[in-house]
Amino acid sequence: MPDSTTDDVELVRQFQAGSERAFNELVRRHRRGVFLTAAGLLGNRDDAEDVTQDVFVKAYQSLHGFRGDSAFYTWLYRITVNLCLNQLRSRKVRSFFGIEQVQAALPEAERADHDLERSELSSRARRAIAELPEKQRAVFILRHFRSLPHAEIARIMDRDEGTIKANYFQAIRKLRIKLGPYLQGKE
Amino acid sequence: MLTREDLLQRLLEPYVTLTAEEIEAASAQAARDAEVAEAFRLCRALSGLSEAAIFGDPPTSDATFLVTLRERISPSALPERAVFGSRRMLAAVCVTCVMLVAVILGGGRLSGVSASSNESAMAAAVEALDSPVAFDVDSVAGVSADPDSLAAYLGLPEMAASWDFQENSDEPVTDALLGLDPQSLEEVLNTLEVTSFF
Numbered sequence: 001m002p003d004s005t006t007d008d009v010e011l012v013r014q015f016q017a018g019s020e021r022a023f024n025e026l027v028r029r030h031r032r033g034v035f036l037t038a039a040g041l042l043g044n045r046d047d048a049e050d051v052t053q054d055v056f057v058k059a060y061q062s063l064h065g066f067r068g069d070s071a072f073y074t075w076l077y078r079i080t081v082n083l084c085l086n087q088l089r090s091r092k093v094r095s096f097f098g099i100e101q102v103q104a105a106l107p108e109a110e111r112a113d114h115d116l117e118r119s120e121l122s123s124r125a126r127r128a129i130a131e132l133p134e135k136q137r138a139v140f141i142l143r144h145f146r147s148l149p150h151a152e153i154a155r156i157m158d159r160d161e162g163t164i165k166a167n168y169f170q171a172i173r174k175l176r177i178k179l180g181p182y183l184q185g186k187e
Numbered sequence: 188m189l190t191r192e193d194l195l196q197r198l199l200e201p202y203v204t205l206t207a208e209e210i211e212a213a214s215a216q217a218a219r220d221a222e223v224a225e226a227f228r229l230c231r232a233l234s235g236l237s238e239a240a241i242f243g244d245p246p247t248s249d250a251t252f253l254v255t256l257r258e259r260i261s262p263s264a265l266p267e268r269a270v271f272g273s274r275r276m277l278a279a280v281c282v283t284c285v286m287l288v289a290v291i292l293g294g295g296r297l298s299g300v301s302a303s304s305n306e307s308a309m310a311a312a313v314e315a316l317d318s319p320v321a322f323d324v325d326s327v328a329g330v331s332a333d334p335d336s337l338a339a340y341l342g343l344p345e346m347a348a349s350w351d352f353q354e355n356s357d358e359p360v361t362d363a364l365l366g367l368d369p370q371s372l373e374e375v376l377n378t379l380e381v382t383s384f385f
Contacts (some may be wrong), residue, residue: 027256028249039242049246053256060260121232122240129241145238172199172229179232180225 128178
């Protein structure tokens with residue numbers, strides 16, 4: 001019986017031994033991170049929810065072949081990034097949240113808890129992230145929001161670590177350019 | 188003491204938590220360095236942003252998500268279904284096979300017909316096969332196609348007078364039948380219908 005203290009490796013082993021509950025626990029643990037990563041990459045909450053489902057369906061089908069060469073979350077985020085990039089390429093999703101989608105993205109109670117300045121900053125940050133090139137966006141989200149080390153992101157993106165670092169600093173530089181004037185105005 | 192480059196590198200780290208010394212150094216540097224000042228502002232701003240605030244939490248609860256997910260993955264959970272079908276179908280096939288084997292091994296006993304009824308039915312069938320007037324194939328081939336012989340062969344001698352076909356036709360019997368009036372033809376056909384050839 002899996003519990004919250006069981007680590008991912010043990011849950012994967014239990015699932016491979018036939019425990020469906022172990023897979024449910026893995027879903028509970030990683031679903032939010034997968035969703036937020038997909039939302040950041042796709043810029044659309046509905047698409048992100050669909051992709052999150054696809055990620056776990058694919059994980060369920062492939063997990064018996066998972067040998068543990070990398071961490072489970074690395075493996076899971078690799079699936080997430082690949083599915084998102086595929087969807088971006090196939091659907092030509094270029095737009096991020098519009099203002100009306102921003103309002104839909106945040107629950108009423110949560111919006112009420114944020115001051116206007118923070119909401120404005122969130123909206124600007126969302127737009128700025130959406131305008132990053134796909135790979136820089138993926139690297140930025142995995143590094144900044146998922147707090148993954150460059151080496152892990154390199155494994156997820158199947159790139160060398162130097163490229164990932166360069167992508168990340170390019171992303172930061174562009175965000176500074178986009179958000180700088182707004183932040184200066186607030187000083 | 189942090190160098191300017193070290194300070195910049197530190198400020199651009201994600202979710203960085205600055206020490207008091209770093210904050211003091213950054214503040215001092217920012218006062219005379221626009222780039223550091225901008226990085227310092229961005230660092231504080233981005234560090235204060237949560238991804239949930241930017242993108243929102245998932246629209247469905249874990250339970251709802253899991254139910255939908257389970258509905259999607261249940262067909263793929265049993266890859267052998269593509270070959271053997273569903274468990275229900277497999278059970279139905281097994282039950283059918285068992286019943287067929289039982290019927291085959293049990294003979295007619297499962298059909299509701301008793302053994303004695305079977306024996307008497309078989310005897311009646313054999314008797315019925317023996318009773319019809321049997322015509323030998325050779326004797327049929329040897330029947331002359333003239334009206335008298337054919338009528339005698341068919342057991343309808345009184346009909347011979349009304350038949351007017353000629354024996355020298357290539358198909359005398361067909362000609363004879365085509366030459367009959369409807370009533371006579373009906374009688375001949377009825378006679379042929381109950382005739383068994385061996």
